[in-house]
Amino acid sequence: MPSTPRPARTSYHHGALREALLDGARELLAEGGADSFSLSALARRLGVSTAAPYRHFADKDALVDELCGEGYREFGRALTQAASSTTDARERLDALGVAYLRFAREHPAVFGIMFTDRGPAVLASGVPTFEVLVDAVVAAQDAGALPPGADPRVLARTVWATLHGLAVLGRRGGFTKLAIDDDEARLVADALALLTR
Amino acid sequence: MPSTPRPARTSYHHGALREALLDGARELLAEGGADSFSLSALARRLGVSTAAPYRHFADKDALVDELCGEGYREFGRALTQAASSTTDARERLDALGVAYLRFAREHPAVFGIMFTDRGPAVLASGVPTFEVLVDAVVAAQDAGALPPGADPRVLARTVWATLHGLAVLGRRGGFTKLAIDDDEARLVADALALLTR
DNA sequence: ACCTGAACACCGTTCAAGT
């Protein structure tokens, strides 16, 4: 569901091919996963030639990188919103954790692409997202829920790693096989209970 | 470097194509990563026709699944060996963590494949690996390093998620951009210091 | 039983040519 309605293809020129490519790519990604996504299938769906995308993106990786950037921005918004949902510093960590796992569940293909080996440009996009966690850790330290003497970036790294591990391992039923497949809220609560005090 | 020397191709039949395919696949994977690995390139390298692999594997996924299974077995051996390296239950957790991150660093392509969406058969192969962690958690509980009342499987899940997150995020310099890129021992020590007491 | 040769549908990418 594109945010802006695509104008119907009236003539030789598409008119808004760049946006249509990104919209269509998101749809294909959501439908068939990262593997089944091809530039050819995308062009076919949009009714343009297979060479047309190359007027708007240098190659397939450039389009995927753009999708990753969008993903990071939306991920950051979801985390920021979760962080502002409560004034309690300890509860805020839980809210961030649940938002982290929910994003991974609701956008599995984009999440998978965001965290598989992509260029350094994509990695840099992830830093602002991380800062939300650092801020929450500092607040939790002030509230006495995390060791006050420790480097907040080191603490945030550990919290981030834990949440990310839960998201990745839980994504495709990694915990189901172990008969310890709880819902997201409990997954996060159990993990953060061990990390905080 | 295959464990058994490949006999030279003397005639029409290869003789040990199945093993040669697995050895060559490991090599290609280590050289160019998971993306650049193709069955055609593998057949070319071994000097057989592009159809030859299909006498030994149903399709490309079957070969990759086999590689994942081998990866899990070697991963399990590395963790088991690390666990037996010390009698101190608390130190054992650190040893497991370092072994976890080292495996991810030394076998990046196989590690990546093991934990990306593969079939349920591959997922089941990961369970024995997890049991090593559960045993170490129980010992740590007895030693007072982890809450004695908690379900060891839930604790192990959290420890697993944390180590996995560190491995995944740290793999391609995920922490470098945050200026908190420490060595593996410190990464693990900082994280487990927060999890244990 | 194991492998080849040739073919099919599908990729990503390029480039001259069209509008």
Place this chain on the structure above:
DNA sequence: ACCTGAACACCGTTCAAGT
């Protein structure tokens, strides 16, 4: 400036045919 048509090298996979 933006898109097409046709081409290239490369995939995964199949199948009749060879040894």
